[in-house]
Amino acid sequence: MTTTEPAPTTSQDDPALAWHKNVCILCSNNCGVEMRIDEREITRVRGNKSHIASKGYTCEKALRLNHYQNAKTRLTSPLKRMEDGTYIELDWDTAIAEVSEALLAVNSTHGPGKIMYYGGGGQGNHLVGTYGAALRGALGITRKSNALAQEKTGEAWVEGRMYGAHTHGEFADAEVSIFLGKNPWHSHGFDETRRVLKEIAADDSRSMVVIDVRRTETADLADYFLQVTPGGDAFLMAAILATLIDEDLLATDWIGENTVGSDAAIAAFSQIPIAEYATKAGVTEDEVRAVTRRIAAAKSVSIYEDLGIEMAPHSTLVSYLQRALSTLVGSYGVPGGMTAHTSLVPIFSYGATGKEPTDPVTGGAIISGLIPCNEIAQGITGDHPERTRALFIESANPVHSLADSALFRQAMRDVDVSVVIDVVMTETALEADYVLPAASQYEKAEITFFSAGFPTNTATMRAPLLPPLEGTLPEAEIHSRLAKEMGFLTDEDLEPLIAAAERGYDEFAAAYMTAAAAKPVLGALGAVVLYETIGRTLPDGMAMAAPMWFSAQQLAMRFPDQVRAAGHAGEDSALGNALFDALVANRDGVAITQHEHGDSFNLLRTPDQKINLDIPEMFAELAGLADSTALRTTDDFPFVLSAGERRSFTANTIMRDPAWRKKDPEGALRLSVGDAQQLGVATGDRIRITTEAGTAVAVAEVNDSMQDGHISLPNGLGLGYSPAGGEPELTGVAPNELTSADWRDPIAGTPWHKHVPARLEVVSP
Numbered sequence: 001m002t003t004t005e006p007a008p009t010t011s012q013d014d015p016a017l018a019w020h021k022n023v024c025i026l027c028s029n030n031c032g033v034e035m036r037i038d039e040r041e042i043t044r045v046r047g048n049k050s051h052i053a054s055k056g057y058t059c060e061k062a063l064r065l066n067h068y069q070n071a072k073t074r075l076t077s078p079l080k081r082m083e084d085g086t087y088i089e090l091d092w093d094t095a096i097a098e099v100s101e102a103l104l105a106v107n108s109t110h111g112p113g114k115i116m117y118y119g120g121g122g123q124g125n126h127l128v129g130t131y132g133a134a135l136r137g138a139l140g141i142t143r144k145s146n147a148l149a150q151e152k153t154g155e156a157w158v159e160g161r162m163y164g165a166h167t168h169g170e171f172a173d174a175e176v177s178i179f180l181g182k183n184p185w186h187s188h189g190f191d192e193t194r195r196v197l198k199e200i201a202a203d204d205s206r207s208m209v210v211i212d213v214r215r216t217e218t219a220d221l222a223d224y225f226l227q228v229t230p231g232g233d234a235f236l237m238a239a240i241l242a243t244l245i246d247e248d249l250l251a252t253d254w255i256g257e258n259t260v261g262s263d264a265a266i267a268a269f270s271q272i273p274i275a276e277y278a279t280k281a282g283v284t285e286d287e288v289r290a291v292t293r294r295i296a297a298a299k300s301v302s303i304y305e306d307l308g309i310e311m312a313p314h315s316t317l318v319s320y321l322q323r324a325l326s327t328l329v330g331s332y333g334v335p336g337g338m339t340a341h342t343s344l345v346p347i348f349s350y351g352a353t354g355k356e357p358t359d360p361v362t363g364g365a366i367i368s369g370l371i372p373c374n375e376i377a378q379g380i381t382g383d384h385p386e387r388t389r390a391l392f393i394e395s396a397n398p399v400h401s402l403a404d405s406a407l408f409r410q411a412m413r414d415v416d417v418s419v420v421i422d423v424v425m426t427e428t429a430l431e432a433d434y435v436l437p438a439a440s441q442y443e444k445a446e447i448t449f450f451s452a453g454f455p456t457n458t459a460t461m462r463a464p465l466l467p468p469l470e471g472t473l474p475e476a477e478i479h480s481r482l483a484k485e486m487g488f489l490t491d492e493d494l495e496p497l498i499a500a501a502e503r504g505y506d507e508f509a510a511a512y513m514t515a516a517a518a519k520p521v522l523g524a525l526g527a528v529v530l531y532e533t534i535g536r537t538l539p540d541g542m543a544m545a546a547p548m549w550f551s552a553q554q555l556a557m558r559f560p561d562q563v564r565a566a567g568h569a570g571e572d573s574a575l576g577n578a579l580f581d582a583l584v585a586n587r588d589g590v591a592i593t594q595h596e597h598g599d600s601f602n603l604l605r606t607p608d609q610k611i612n613l614d615i616p617e618m619f620a621e622l623a624g625l626a627d628s629t630a631l632r633t634t635d636d637f638p639f640v641l642s643a644g645e646r647r648s649f650t651a652n653t654i655m656r657d658p659a660w661r662k663k664d665p666e667g668a669l670r671l672s673v674g675d676a677q678q679l680g681v682a683t684g685d686r687i688r689i690t691t692e693a694g695t696a697v698a699v700a701e702v703n704d705s706m707q708d709g710h711i712s713l714p715n716g717l718g719l720g721y722s723p724a725g726g727e728p729e730l731t732g733v734a735p736n737e738l739t740s741a742d743w744r745d746p747i748a749g750t751p752w753h754k755h756v757p758a759r760l761e762v763v764s765p
């Protein structure tokens, strides 16, 4: 059915000199790269100029990918935790049998619905999540969550109500680009990020607005830099909206045609005292008016909010206010503006928008099907009869990445059974009853579902560079073995489906429909069944890609014209088959949909396909600003700590070996020149940080980009690494030893990690 590309060759025909195409998996961009391999070492990495989205671009981090692939602490055997906290090795058959039995026992002892699934993929391995969905389907697991529920669920709550869809900006073309609590120079988030930022900076006809508490590397390129007081964004955005009305800058006709509820919104925004709110935000009224005029004058405005908003006070409100801004200036569905987009597999669901269910234990809103991350441990550790009794964690490190590490560790101990699938021994694996070693992302087919391009959207299916490290298995195989062991899937089920798949996709589809009607769990097992059937017909190493056949069919059914416009031929199922074959065959990525800007409104899922501005909960929170201030500090904790800042050598917890870092080896605590003088601290001194939740010692870095009263620690530090075995050595501070699960947004339950009240003491001058 498909052909692979010819094996890579070089003039010398020396395998160590061949370039292999893949992607960098250290952030959501997944830039296309070419790699040289010597035995199992990644010896060189360069940008892939023929990659459809990144076109050769990479940042400095991609060069260091061998630290991921060949981390000295790779897991090579299933492990089982003993009473005393030590681990013994198990063979795979025993591990699969014991894990299966333990999970089934949770269902039979406590009734269905008490197992929780967490994770399902990091920045570049989202096929994992499709297999996790198979496990959930078979076991009836309804409780699930992942890192999105500690950053993007407030945004999803707002977007569900406003658009019924996820939206994204077109920064490569926007006349005005706004980065709101976002430092794309380091964190990226759209194709060829630094190139685009430099292009905007060099173009007099375009403007960049940066709203940040720190004068970031991005701020240095900005035309308008508003250095807000930490937590001041709601006041600032409210003042900008009020200025739009005050200066009569609304896109009135466009608003009338394309939105509903604008009267309520405009009435609310016109109440805002501009000068007072500018002051509360830490900027001047003149700055607010100047930036508002520039935004209103632009033909297109794109806005990127990120963690500076999503992990700070009023996070959900700011998510709404910034979208109200792009809407009230008419910048949706125009080239360079905001727009909804297609996804090969959507990572958000807006099915329950407006009637989100609540967690039976904690009462938190379950947005996009995800339990709020800050409530997961609280939903386990009490004695509530409905509490979660088992944790299945895959490709995530919640003990390190979620608020209050100590509480999550406790939760891992309090469940009947916990299972972790990872490539290395992590903080979370160290608490698990069973640890199953996965093949790395360069040892199997993988893909990311993050791509949000418009008008062209793309996807890059990767092929393995190397066979799985001995002792490891790809998640597809792990989940298939679990399904078989638990009795959900038998050889008799598979035989006719394998035979049908050999005759072609359409024969397979018909046979699978019949089989699932007779035995519904086969439908629930989706990805696993596809892996075992269609997977066998794919080129070597690509079996794990099989679930994308279904996703390609879905996309082609929903957007046939746009899939054809992207270069795929055929009608009905043939179109989906063609898209899938292209994905499997192509290492440079393929266009999956090609839109026109006129389609933007068709992508909205609101009842009348207009943008809804009337969200009463937001008007109530907006009114509440009158009695509040930006800072949440106290006399005991006078500083605001950003617990987890993106820097040049941070990559969540994907890189564990501290040697990968070329700068900032220990992850310094940054503080302002003024605060350093006051405290008598110099760069290199040790400094103690204390919050309500914990205390830690870091090395200080006096940094003139910081404002007084604001301090920051990088994310992804404080990881244990023990290449020689024994006690893991820690480098730097693990930010969530300092955070509390209760410090969170009232609507979405997302943490306020960028706004942790803290105090400082000098340890060694």
Ligand SMILES: Nc1nc2c(c(=O)[nH]1)N[C@H]1C(S)=C(S)[C@@H](COP(=O)(O)OP(=O)(O)OC[C@H]3O[C@@H](n4cnc5c(=O)[nH]c(N)nc54)[C@H](O)[C@@H]3O)O[C@H]1N2
Binding pocket: 027, 028, 151, 180, 181, 182, 183, 184, 186, 187, 188, 211, 212, 213, 214, 216, 228, 229, 230, 231, 232, 233, 306, 307, 308, 309, 312, 642, 644, 645, 646, 647, 648, 649, 650, 651, 652, 715, 716, 754, 755
């Ligand atoms: N190098 C690197 N890149 C990454 C990652 C990584 O670990 N390392 N992780 C990836 C992931 S998972 C994500 S989610 C993204 C996150 O990407 P970003 O959100 O861009 O990253 P952060 O540095 O955490 O936070 C962004 C900015 O928020 C600012 N900030 C803090 N408090 C406030 C405030 O109250 N108001 C405003 N306006 N700004 C504030 C900080 O100064 C910082 O510059 O990065 C991705 N890219």
Ligand SMILES: Nc1nc2c(c(=O)[nH]1)N[C@H]1C(S)=C(S)[C@@H](COP(=O)(O)OP(=O)(O)OC[C@H]3O[C@@H](n4cnc5c(=O)[nH]c(N)nc54)[C@H](O)[C@@H]3O)O[C@H]1N2
Binding pocket: 122, 123, 125, 128, 146, 147, 148, 150, 151, 307, 394, 395, 396, 397, 398, 400, 401, 402, 403, 421, 422, 423, 424, 426, 438, 439, 440, 441, 475, 643, 644, 645, 651, 652, 653, 654, 715, 735, 736, 739, 753
């Ligand atoms: N205080 C504070 N906390 C934060 C943040 C912050 O700014 N401040 N940032 C937050 C954000 S935005 C995010 S997204 C989260 C990220 O936190 P997590 O969602 O926990 O993700 P990662 O740290 O990326 O960990 C991914 C895991 O996947 C493993 N892995 C890699 N490849 C594979 C594979 O092929 N298969 C399997 N099974 N495993 C694999 C890695 O070893 C690692 O353990 O952290 C959050 N935590």
Ligand code: SF4
Binding pocket: 024, 025, 026, 027, 028, 029, 030, 031, 057, 058, 059, 060, 061, 062, 188
């Ligand atoms: S870290 Fe992100 S931006 Fe840098 S090369 Fe990797 S995928 Fe690209």
Ligand SMILES: [Mo]
Binding pocket: 147, 151
């Ligand atoms: Mo993230």
